[in-house]
Amino acid sequence: MKISIILTFTILLPTVLSAFGQYKISGTVKDEKGEPLTAASVSIPKLGLFTLSDSEGGFILNNIPKGKWSLEAGVVGYGKYRAEIDIDSTDVQKNIMLTPNHNTGLNEVVVSGTLKEVSKTGSPVPVEVYTSKFFKANPTPSIFDALQNINGVKPQLNCNICNTGDIHINGLEGPYTMILIDGMPIVSGLSTVYGLSGIPQSLIDRVEIVKGPASTLYGSEAVGGLINVITKRPGNTPRLSADAFVTGWGEVNTDLGARFGVGKKASTLLGVNYFNYQNPLDKNGDNFTDVTLQNRVSVFSKWSIDRSGNREFSMAARYVYEDRWGGEMNWSPKYRGGGEVYGESIYTSRWETFGTYQLPMKERVLFQFSANGHKQNSAYGNTWYLADQYVGYGQLNWFKTMGRHDLLTGLTYRYTYYDDNTYATTSANGLHNEPTHTHLPGVFMQDEITMNGNNKLLLGLRYDYNSIHGSILTPRVNYKWNSNDKNNIIRLSFGNGYRVANVFTEDHAALTGAREVVFANNLDPETSWNGNLNFVKKIVAGTTFVGLDATAFYTHFSNKIIADYETDPNKIIYDNLSGYAISKGLSLNVDVAFQNGLKILAGATAMDVYDKEGGVKTRQLFAEKFTGTWNISYTLKPIGLTLDYTGSVYSPMRLPLLSKTDPRSEYSPWWSIQNIQLTKSLGQKMEIYGGVKNLLNWTPNKGTPFIISRAYDPFDKNVQFDANGQAMATPENPYGLTFDPNYVYAPNQGIRGFLGLRYRLF
Structure with a gap:
């Protein structure tokens, strides 16, 4: 209260x-x-x-x-x-x-690579920037879905019933990706699965993505990269904005935003997001909902006060409540948590607050802070999961320029409280509950050295002390060279990252499939070493602009935390890999803009992600060898009409089978999700848009006998087990399987139309 x-x-x-x-x-x-x-x-x-x-x-x-x-x-x-x-x-x-003063193309301002506002071309760390205009080409009800058209970034569904997922960067699983809001580590731990829902897209100014380890600046969970969702400044938004759309499946999404002036130097931004889907459909005929039903509301407020000398204090708060369920078509709330009709019902209640305060000092010193609480009340069939998490975070940054040295020093402290009703917080003797309290103080230093107009060197070092795992040191080195006209840029990056296991993130699949989670040993932190080579080329040919952005990446993991789905179909066994793991590949983005209004943004990534132990190489689950994305836009300016064609394509990925007799394919087929949209401007304040999502009507049930194992027996009432707890092949169960919904690689939602309206009043 x-x-x-x-x-x-x-x-x-x-x-x-x-x-x-x-x-x-x-x-x-x-x-x-x-x-x-x-x-x-x-x-x-x-x-x-x-x-x-x-x-x-x-x-x-x-x-x-x-x-x-x-x-x-x-x-x-x-x-x-x-x-x-x-x-x-x-x-x-x-x-x-x-007007341009030289042919440099577009130069967005970025902050995620170095914690300072610098031009994208000037940053020694490669940062990708995607503005709200990019996401409007394929409107979605959450930022999780919106990331699907970014090269090398994949929203991965992990459950066919509750439709939860995580974000993969260059093939690495969700726990390796850090999610920030306005630079603060808001979405982590317990909120990783649901935290990206309910961020109103009308309030998003841009999204910055760093691929590769960023642990030197951001600590744990930034091993594979980070996604920084930057919201709009309160004093620079419309007085009123609205964006609402409906789909042919009955989904309704509404974003509302309003700005208020407070005195002469203060302003506030208030936003509300509401998403509702209450139309259970079963088009693949397995008696389970194809898409979870959801009722979600999110309230967001951000306000700032301009003080003397352009110093600013800003603060934001967000509250999210969601009620979602998926399961058998005849499920209703009266069956919640019971063993009669299977359903997965999740109540999520979450609050967040974060802000930045510039201290009244001669030097530039910023204090950033955040706090959040997350309460989870979930029933997966007759398995209950009740959890609470509270996180407090503070960071003090000192910026100092000394000649060619641009210095940054930071002090951080993070406190995490976690409690649930599982073995994870049970005392060693099993007699009482013991919530975990994790303290994580740290210090980092960064020196950006401008050697001359063509060369920059960035040196960084971070020290953290985890109250459970002890001391952790993470260094990094970045080098940037650019030609005199800045149309050619080469960046070299080398860094270290680390990650500690998060209980809920690691064992969520177990809850949905009623598998038993086994931690073979006490999990040690993972360590990774990463090297990146990035090349950027800008070409101006008359009135045509062409941008090329290519990256070669290589990451070596030791102590990698491995989830073993295959040794025992009734268990997920977690342990540190005694060998090593590799993630390597090549990525290319091509950006072409013609004066006639045609724009093409396309990308492709080829990668190999695998583990090697005892001389045996094993390809990582849910990691494709190739992925491609595109966003093609054409605007007819005289009539204010824009056509957007977006899509993504994925090569086969290895999927979790339950046994050698499982009749489903071990690898997914090639698959693609494609969308088309028309947008018509109605003056300066309003536009209407509509189109078709999933033009090819692709769903993962195509070409496979089933996607949910034993959907007709979700409580395994008719499964016979041997003395070792293994499911036995019987006439009623010829493949010797148990109920499991984790064989999933693509959304179950097929083709559908949509129609929306946007309004802005300055």
Whole structure:
């Protein structure tokens, strides 16, 4: 109850303060081709007013008094803009056009690679940036689904019934990917499975992705890479925005956003996301829902206060509640947790708060903080999973420039409380419950050395002390070379990462299939060493822009935590690998923009992910050899009509069979999900969009006898077991299988149409 009151107060406080500004200047920042420029600075220096343009080029400066003021704008790679603005008695609409000062293409501002705002081309760490415009080409109800069209990133479903999943980067499983919101490690541990749901897409400014270990800056869970979801700045969003769509399956998704001015220097952003799907369908005929039914609401508030010297204090809060279930078609809540009708029912209640405060010091010192609580109440058939997790995090960053050295030093502390009703928090004697308390203090140092205009060297080192596993040291080295015109960039990266086992993330599959989880030994932290070679080439041919981004990656794991699904079909056995594991491959992104409105963004990744123990090489489960993505867009500017064709294709991946007699294929086939959308602008404030998802109507049941093992006997009532607990082949069970829903590699949702509407009021 106290938490609810605090959250309500945090969210509503900025909106009820009765203070009003004076006048405002709003508009867009675009290049000479009419393309929006993201993260362009717009300011009135004399008044100390400053903002950055959003992913659509939009900006707002509030609380401007009457008079004549000099308005300035700029972004890396473009010339400066200055204009005199006369504020008399009305708000001013001003559209700004910036012209390139050299042929560098687009230069977004990124923060994820080095914790500092730098141009994408200037960062020694390769960072991929995807703005909200990219995600609008294929609208989805959650950021989890939206990532499916990014090269090398795959939302992987892990259960055919509850439809939960995780994010794979370059073939590495979800626990290797760190999810940040505004740079804070919000989505981790217990929330890894459900934490990406309910982030309102209308509030997302951009998503930054770093592939490869980032443990030096971000600690554990950033071994395979990180995804940083950056929300919009409160002072730079529309007064009102709405985005809603429905699909032919009966899904309804609504995003609402509103901005409020609070006094002369404060503003707040309030957002609500609501998703509802209550139409159980069984198109593959196994008497189980093809897609989980969901009822989810998320409330988000972010507010900032501009202080003297352009120092800013910002804070955000989010609350998510979700009720989802999947199972047999005749399931209803009265069967929850029972053994009569099988269903997986999950209640999720989650709150988060995080913020940044710039200390009033001569040096630039930032304090970042976050806290979150996650409560899980789940019933997987007649197996209950009840869990609570609380995480507190604080980080103090000190930035200092000394000649050619750009220094960053940070102190961090993370506290995690975890409790559940399983063996994981049971005392050694099994007589009482013992929640875990993990303390993780750390310190990191980074030195970005600008040797000259063409060469940069980044050195980093982090030390953490895990209260369970002890001391952990993670270094990294990054080198960047660029040509004089910055159209050719080479980056070399070498770093170390580590990961500790997370109970819920590791054994979630066991709960859904009623498998027993076995930890063969006390799991030691994994260690990885990674090397990346990145090459970026920009080509300007007349009015056509071509961007090439190629990466070769190699990661070597020791002590890797392995999930063994195959030794015993009734168990998942976790242990540290006594050998080693490898993830290696090549990735290429191609970005082409024509003046006629045609844009092509395509990518492909070829990789090999495997374990080697005792001289035996084993390909990792759910890791494809090849994946490709594309986003093709064409805009007819005279009539305001845009066509988007998006898709992804995957090569076969190894799947978890229950036994040698399992009749399902050990490998998935080649498969592809493709979508098409038309968007029509209706003036400056509104647009309507619609199209078809999954054009090929691909679902994983094609070409296989079944995808859920023994769906007709989910409680194994008719399975006979031998003395070793192994399922026996009988006339009723000829393959000797048990009930299991973990044979899944693609969504069960087939072709469907959708229709939506967007509205923005500045």
